[in-house]
Amino acid sequence: MNDYSPSIRHDAVMLMRQGVANRDVAELLGIPRGTVGWWRYQDRKQRGELFVQPTDCPQCTDRAFDHRSYAYLLGLYLGDGHIVSKPKQHHLSIFCADAWPGLIDEAETAMRKVMPKPSVQRRQKNGCAEVKSYTKHWTCMFPQHGPGKKHDRVIALEPWQQSIVDAHPWEFIRGLFHSDGCRVTNWTTRIVAGKPKRYEYPRYLFTNKSDDIRKLCSDTLTKVGVEWTTLARGSDPFNISVARRASVALMDRHVGPKY
Structure with a gap:
C-alpha cells in the first residue's frame, strides 16, 4: 500500500464521517478504493464505532x-x-x-x-x-x-405472505410457472369420416416434487377460476396440468409462455 500524507488521510476520513461513499472519496482524492476502505475500518476501530450494514429489508x-x-x-x-x-x-x-x-x-x-x-x-x-x-x-x-x-421439508406461507398472494394471485402463479412450469402444445388424433385427423391443443404444466408447493399452486389456480388436474408420470404425481380451453385462455391472458 502506498504512503499518503497525513493531510490526505485526514481529508478522506472527514469526508467518510460526513457520509460520503468510499467510491466517491477515492475518485475525489485519487486514492484506491481499497485504501479508503482500510482507512474507514481503522477510523471506526479507533473510535469504537460498531458498524451495522444498512438495510432496506x-x-x-x-x-x-x-x-x-x-x-x-x-x-x-x-x-x-x-x-x-x-x-x-x-x-x-x-x-x-x-x-x-x-x-x-x-x-x-x-x-x-x-x-x-x-x-x-x-x-x-x-x-x-x-x-x-x-x-x-x-x-x-x-x-x-x-x-x-x-421437497424434504414443510413449505408454508406466513400470514403476511398469504395476504400478498391473495391480493396478487396471478403474479404468484406467473412466478411459479416461469420457474417450474411451461406452456406446451399437445396433439391427438381422432377418426373423422373414416380417416384419422390430427388435433393440437395448448397445455400449461407445473412440475415440482414438493407436495406443499404444488398445493400452493393448485389452491391459487382454483381461487382465480382455473381448472387443473394432476398428471402423474409413473406413480409420481409431480405435475399440475391446465388443459381445458377456458382455463388455458385465462393462463394465456395473465401468465403466457416464457420469453
Whole structure:
C-alpha cells in the first residue's frame, strides 16, 4: 500500500464521517478504493464505532415495498430459487435458462423492486444465468428458507405472505410457472369420416416434487377460476396440468409462455 500524507488521510476520513461513499472519496482524492476502505475500518476501530450494514429489508424496517413484484419473486423462489445464508456469504439466487432472456430480466427487476439496496449480479453458467442478490435479509423475506431441499421439508406461507398472494394471485402463479412450469402444445388424433385427423391443443404444466408447493399452486389456480388436474408420470404425481380451453385462455391472458 502506498504512503499518503497525513493531510490526505485526514481529508478522506472527514469526508467518510460526513457520509460520503468510499467510491466517491477515492475518485475525489485519487486514492484506491481499497485504501479508503482500510482507512474507514481503522477510523471506526479507533473510535469504537460498531458498524451495522444498512438495510432496506421491509421486515426489519417496516418499509413499504412492491407487493406485486414480491408475489412474482416468491413464485420464482419456490420454483428455481434458493438462499445461501452463511457467516460470510448471503445471497438469493434465481436460475433462469438462457433461452428465456425476458425471464432473466424480470427476475432481476423483481429483486430490485423488493429490496433496492443489495447489489444484484448475473453469473453465467452452462445453459443458464444465475441472478443473485446479496444480503442476509432475504431470509427475512422468505422464511421458507432452511437446510436441505424444499421437497424434504414443510413449505408454508406466513400470514403476511398469504395476504400478498391473495391480493396478487396471478403474479404468484406467473412466478411459479416461469420457474417450474411451461406452456406446451399437445396433439391427438381422432377418426373423422373414416380417416384419422390430427388435433393440437395448448397445455400449461407445473412440475415440482414438493407436495406443499404444488398445493400452493393448485389452491391459487382454483381461487382465480382455473381448472387443473394432476398428471402423474409413473406413480409420481409431480405435475399440475391446465388443459381445458377456458382455463388455458385465462393462463394465456395473465401468465403466457416464457420469453
